[in-house]
Amino acid sequence: MSTESFPFVLSTAFSSTLSGGNPAATVFIGDAKPSDETLGVIALNFTQPMITYISSPLPSTDNNTAVFDVRWFTPVGKEVPLCGHGTIAAAGAIWSSPGMVSDDVDTLEFHAVSGAMLKVHKGDGRWYEIRLPAGSVEPVSEAEWAHVAGLVSQAMGKEVHVKFIGKGGKGFEHMVLIELEPEDDLEGCVVDNSALRTTGFYINIITTGSPKNEASGARFVSRMFAPLRILGGEDHVCGSAHCVLTPYWSRKLGIASSGEIKARQVSPRGGDLKVSWHQDEETVGLKGELRLLGRGELFV
Structure with missing residues (x-):
């Protein structure tokens, strides 16, 4: 042979x-x-x-x-x-x-x-x-909000302060983005990601604005969980998650088209990115x- x-x-x-x-x-x-x-x-x-x-x-x-x-x-x-x-x-x-x-x-x-x-x-x-292609998110229904928010609190082992829940638009329908308050300490949480298996989305992105003690200069931080798709349930640093994170935070922070933002994924391994939203091209740049x-x- x-x-x-x-x-x-x-x-x-x-x-x-x-x-x-x-x-x-x-x-x-x-x-x-x-x-x-x-x-x-x-x-x-x-x-x-x-x-x-x-x-x-x-x-x-x-x-x-x-x-x-x-x-x-x-x-x-x-x-x-x-x-x-x-x-x-x-x-x-x-x-x-x-x-x-x-x-x-x-x-x-x-x-x-x-x-x-x-x-x-x-x-x-x-x-x-x-x-990469840029993605959008749209607010979920009240019923979806209650369901997803409850599962996120369960996963994080405490009642969290949910500011926004949005589901991905065209091409990103499998994603949900959940914004919490920085005080919820996304990096410090030991997350039971198995609780996110029934959100209705196989990619679950949890994000906050930059915590006060963030030393990297990141304007926002995130973690991505996909317990139905990946071993261990958490992606160490997910490029495709930033397809929706970058436009979302660019709007929130008032960043002009093509303006660069520092971002950090705060998984246990952690990773640093420089991201930009190129609106005319409908793309996201990741460095x-x-x-x-x-x-x-x-x-x-």
């Missing part, structure tokens, strides 16, 4: 430290066409929060842009249509692999199975910027650092 081998890179996005950010594995499958089942099994073996599969470079009409096909799989072997941190991790893996792209390339273009096209731009040092952790060869 013949054995294929694929190089891989491990890294963590939205942090410069080993203990921070959101880890991901990037696997370079070249021109091979592994079955969906095989890709899922590989993801199960890596047990990283996200596994990103990258093709060989595709034709490009721009000498400064390299183009790749991309697919994302969760550690339970399920494919997802979009992953911000997995894409930034893949970009760092490509730029750190000698000979993968020419020195002139400062933009990577990724084409997903879903039809989405993502671009990552190389910034200063280890900072990278990705553009984050990347820390490489290791590389190796996978045998299939």
Whole structure:
């Protein structure tokens, strides 16, 4: 029986430290066409929060842009249509692999199975910027408010002060955003995220304005829970959650279009982002650092 081998890179996005950010594995499958089942099994073996599969470079009409096909799989072997941190991790893996792209390339273009096209731009040092679709939220009904607010208080082990609950608009219907008061101490709470399994949404974003003791300069903080979709129930740093967080807080804070805001996800690992809402383009810009952790060869 013949054995294929694929190089891989491990890294963590939205942090410069080993203990921070959101880890991901990037696997370079070249021109091979592994079955969906095989890709899922590989993801199960890596047990990283996200596994990103990258093709060989595709034709490009721009000498400064390299183009790749991309697919994302969760550690339970399920494919997802979009992953911000997995894409930034893949970009760092490509730029750190000698000979993968020419020195002139400062933009990577990724084409997903879903039809989405993502671009990552190389910034200063280890900072990278990705553009994602912007999402909106609309207030939930009174009945939904009571239901979700009760579950959030249950998850956080105390009665919390809910300021707003909104469900995602077109393309983000699976998300709910809950704003609490900074005094509810989102970072310090030990959250029983299993209580959020029945909110009616599989991505539950809890956010507050910047606490008084926030040292990073972030204007808002957040945590994201998806107990029905991810191992452990909490995403360390979620790029796609900021597709709705960024427009929401830009409006609240009176930030002009394309204005940059510092944000922090206050999960136990934690991560720092610079975010911007580009209203005319209906996109959100996410900037984050990347820390490489290791590389190796996978045998299939």
